[in-house]
Amino acid sequence: MSIRRQSSSRALILVAVVAGALVVGGCSSNSSDKAAATTTAAASSGAAATSTGPAAPAAVTVEVKDMKFSPADVTIKAGDTVTWKFDDRAPHAVQGIGDVALGINSPIIHKGEWSHTFTTAGTYRYLCPLHPDMKGSVTVQ
Numbered sequence: 001m002s003i004r005r006q007s008s009s010r011a012l013i014l015v016a017v018v019a020g021a022l023v024v025g026g027c028s029s030n031s032s033d034k035a036a037a038t039t040t041a042a043a044s045s046g047a048a049a050t051s052t053g054p055a056a057p058a059a060v061t062v063e064v065k066d067m068k069f070s071p072a073d074v075t076i077k078a079g080d081t082v083t084w085k086f087d088d089r090a091p092h093a094v095q096g097i098g099d100v101a102l103g104i105n106s107p108i109i110h111k112g113e114w115s116h117t118f119t120t121a122g123t124y125r126y127l128c129p130l131h132p133d134m135k136g137s138v139t140v141q
């Protein structure tokens with residue numbers, strides 16, 4: 001019984017001390033503490049954006065082989081680059097379908113690579129003009 005009473009009075013003292021510290025802290029340097037906290041948060045979120053955000057463009061490779069694009073449909077983010085890797089018995093090309101895909105126009109390539117960077121969101125369909133059954137698409141988010 002006496003132990004319990006003692007511990008509860010200790011708890012009361014502890015609460016009073018913490019409350020006093022909060023009041024003192026609030027009075028002495030409230031605005032500068034807030035400013036420091038805001039600066040720290042901004043700095044850490046900025047660092048996170050640098051390491052994992054959209055600043056790092058990705059590269060996606062589409063194989064042009066066995067008379068097909070593989071994978072035929074890819075999804076990327078704006079700013080990413082798609083590289084078509086041509087390695088087939090026959091030469092092929094990548095040609096955009098429709099006005100939205102006007103900039104997608106590779107030369108005819110037998111062995112080699114051609115890249116295009118997509119900066120605007122949308123779905124871009126393309127085909128091989130030499131073999132119109134060969135089709136693919138790039139979806140830019």
Ligand SMILES: [Cu+2]
Nearest residue numbers: 092128130131
């Ligand atoms: Cu072809």
